[in-house]
Amino acid sequence: MYHLAKGLYRLATSKEEYSVILLGLDNAGKTTFHEQAKSLFLPDRPDPKLNTVPTVGQNVSTLTLPDMYLKIWDVGGQHSLRKLWQSYYSSCHAIVFIIDSTDIGDGFLDLDDTAAGTSAGSSNNNTNGSGSSGTTGKNNPAATSSSTTTGRLEECRLVLEDVLQNSETEGVPLLILANKQDREDCVEVVRIKEGLVKKVFEGEKASSIRDSRVLPISALTGTGVREAVDWVRSRVKWNKESRPPVMR
Numbered sequence: 196m197y198h199l200a201k202g203l204y205r206l207a208t209s210k211e212e213y214s215v216i217l218l219g220l221d222n223a224g225k226t227t228f229h230e231q232a233k234s235l236f237l238p239d240r241p242d243p244k245l246n247t248v249p250t251v252g253q254n255v256s257t258l259t260l261p262d263m264y265l266k267i268w269d270v271g272g273q274h275s276l277r278k279l280w281q282s283y284y285s286s287c288h289a290i291v292f293i294i295d296s297t298d299i300g301d302g303f304l305d306l307d308d309t310a311a312g313t314s315a316g317s318s319n320n321n322t323n324g325s326g327s328s329g330t331t332g333k334n335n336p337a338a339t340s341s342s343t344t345t346g347r348l349e350e351c352r353l354v355l356e357d358v359l360q361n362s363e364t365e366g367v368p369l370l371i372l373a374n375k376q377d378r379e380d381c382v383e384v385v386r387i388k389e390g391l392v393k394k395v396f397e398g399e400k401a402s403s404i405r406d407s408r409v410l411p412i413s414a415l416t417g418t419g420v421r422e423a424v425d426w427v428r429s430r431v432k433w434n435k436e437s438r439p440p441v442m443r
């Protein structure tokens with residue numbers, strides 16, 4: 196009788212739990228984003244700790260959303276730590292890839308384009324982002340020149356491609372966050388979509404076309420963090436047949 200009652204109680208009170216991993220180069224803003232998400236969605240609404248230090252190892256928290264628990268894995272992005280990421284792939288339900296929009300030059304891989312003789316043409320993916328639908332003078336693609344410094348754009352591309360090419364991430368929803376949009380020197384989200392993201396998706400195997408989106412955020416001010424969590428929430432549910440949640 197006790198076991199039956201316990202079982203019924205568990206059934207009535209349990210929720211689906213999904214896991215999301217935060218990836219991106221070191222200094223991209225993963226831990227800052229994680230802090231803001233915790234302050235919005237942990238039951239005790241803690242103040243975000245914004246004086247972060249580089250992550251070695253992992254920070255984990257479980258956000259409480261109305262219809263699920265969302266477990267966040269915030270891992271270190273330093274070069275030597277990236278090989279550890281793959282151990283999370285098979286159990287994650289979504290990937291959030293965070294980009295420092297102030298450390299990617301002008302946002303276009305123009306040297307690569309010139310060498311390969313390609314342009315950012317139509318790509319075979321369903322990436323659809325939000326944000327402004329035009330470019331400003333400050334980020335006008337026409338102003339691109341091969342002498343423009345590209346920051347860590349190429350590194351970012353290679354790392355993102357490596358994540359997407361791993362068979363264990365196939366079909367997993369991907370949210371790309373163009374972070375640090377509060378800064379004057381940031382590259383706009385539309386440009387990141389048209390440059391880096393389009394390029395990466397052009398290389399993706401047709402079989403692994405995934406649900407994806409690019410959103411602008413400022414992890415430091417918290418702008419866009421709620422929308423990012425909302426997107427992940429809806430997509431892990433849509434994808435639950437491929438990657439079922441655990442009950443908790």
Ligand SMILES: Nc1nc2c(ncn2[C@@H]2O[C@H](COP(=O)(O)OP(=O)(O)OP(=O)(O)O)[C@@H](O)[C@H]2O)c(=O)[nH]1
Pocket residue numbers: 219220221222223224225226227228245247248249250251270271272273374375376377378412413414415416
């Ligand atoms: N201006 C601005 N600075 C930010 C933003 N997000 C993060 N930063 C700063 O960027 C630096 C790195 O942030 P972290 O969150 O520690 O970066 P990380 O991706 O966790 O770095 P690793 O743990 O080394 O992989 C810190 O100085 C943050 O304050 C943002 O949206 N705007």
Ligand SMILES: [Mg+2]
Pocket residue numbers: 225226227247248249250269270271272
């Ligand atoms: Mg960190």
